[in-house]
Amino acid sequence: MTIDRDWIAALRGPDQAARTRAGADLRDFLRRTLAKGFGRQLADADLEDITQESLLRVHRNLDAFAEQSRFTTWAAAIGVNHALSELRRRRYQHVSLEEAIEQADLSGDDDESEADVALLRQGIAEALTDRQRVAIQAALGGMPLMELARREGVSQGAVYKLLHDARRRLRSYLEVKVNRAGGSLQEVES
Amino acid sequence: MTDKQSSHPSLRRLLETTRDEELDCDRFQELVASWIDGGITDPKLRELLAHHQQQCPECSEELEILRRALEPDAG
Numbered sequence: 001m002t003i004d005r006d007w008i009a010a011l012r013g014p015d016q017a018a019r020t021r022a023g024a025d026l027r028d029f030l031r032r033t034l035a036k037g038f039g040r041q042l043a044d045a046d047l048e049d050i051t052q053e054s055l056l057r058v059h060r061n062l063d064a065f066a067e068q069s070r071f072t073t074w075a076a077a078i079g080v081n082h083a084l085s086e087l088r089r090r091r092y093q094h095v096s097l098e099e100a101i102e103q104a105d106l107s108g109d110d111d112e113s114e115a116d117v118a119l120l121r122q123g124i125a126e127a128l129t130d131r132q133r134v135a136i137q138a139a140l141g142g143m144p145l146m147e148l149a150r151r152e153g154v155s156q157g158a159v160y161k162l163l164h165d166a167r168r169r170l171r172s173y174l175e176v177k178v179n180r181a182g183g184s185l186q187e188v189e190s
Numbered sequence: 191m192t193d194k195q196s197s198h199p200s201l202r203r204l205l206e207t208t209r210d211e212e213l214d215c216d217r218f219q220e221l222v223a224s225w226i227d228g229g230i231t232d233p234k235l236r237e238l239l240a241h242h243q244q245q246c247p248e249c250s251e252e253l254e255i256l257r258r259a260l261e262p263d264a265g
C-alpha cells in the first residue's frame with residue numbers, strides 16, 4: 001500500500017510516470033472508499049463519474065493539504081463531500097424554494113403544541129430578515145444547506161452563518177416574549 | 191442519504207442548543223479529516239466540532255459516511 005508521504009511526493013513531484021502511477025492509485029482508493037461509504041446509494045455509473053470528479057478536486061486542492069491529517073483521510077473527505085453534494089443536488093433539483101417553504105415543519109421530531117408552533121411562526125415573521133426567513137423555512141422544509149448554497153452562489157458555510165444569525169435572533173425574540181409574560185412560555189401562549 | 195423526516199431536530203431544540211459562537215460548515219469541513227485522525231488537540235475546538243455535528247444534520251451525515259468509508263476492511 002502506498003504510504004501517504006510517498007503518495008504526496010509522487011503527486012507533487014516532477015516525475016511524470018510516478019505522478020501517473022500515484023494518480024491511478026489515488027483513483028482506485030477514492031473509488032473503493034466512496035463505494036464503501038455510500039453503498040447502493042451510488043450506482044456504478046455514478047460511482048465512476050463521482051470518483052473522476054473527486055480525483056480532479058483532490059489534484060486541484062493538493063497545495064492546500066497542510067498535513068494536519070492523513071492524506072487518505074483528507075482525500076476521502078473531498079470525495080464524500082462531492083458525492084453528497086451531487087446526490088443532494090439531484091434529489092432537490094426539481095424542488096423549488098417555495099415548495100420547500102410550504103413543507104416547513106416547525107415541530108420536527110418533537111410534539112410541539114399548536115401555540116408553540118404559532119409563536120415560532122410569529123417569531124419568524126417578525127424577528128427575521130427576508131433572507132433569514134426564506135432560508136430557515138426552506139431548511140425546515142428539508143432543503144439541504146448545500147443546495148441552498150448552490151442556488152445562492154455562496155458557500156454552505158455562508159448559509160450556515162445566515163441560519164445561525166436567524167436562530168440567535170429568534171431565540172432573543174422568544175426570550176423577550178417569555179420575560180414580558182413573567183417567565184413562562186405557557187403564559188405567553190395563554 | 192438521510193431522509194430529513196427521520197432525523198430533523200425541532201426548531202425549538204435547535205434554538206435551545208444555539209450558541210453565540212458556532213463553527214460553520216466550511217470550517218467544519220476543513221477540520222473534519224484532522225478531527226477523525228485525532229489531530230485536533232485543542233479541547234475547545236474539539237467541543238465546537240462536536241457541537242456543529244449536533245446542530246448540522248448535513249455535516250453529521252457527511253462525518254458518518256466518511257467514518258464508514260474509512261473503516262478498515264474486515265479480515
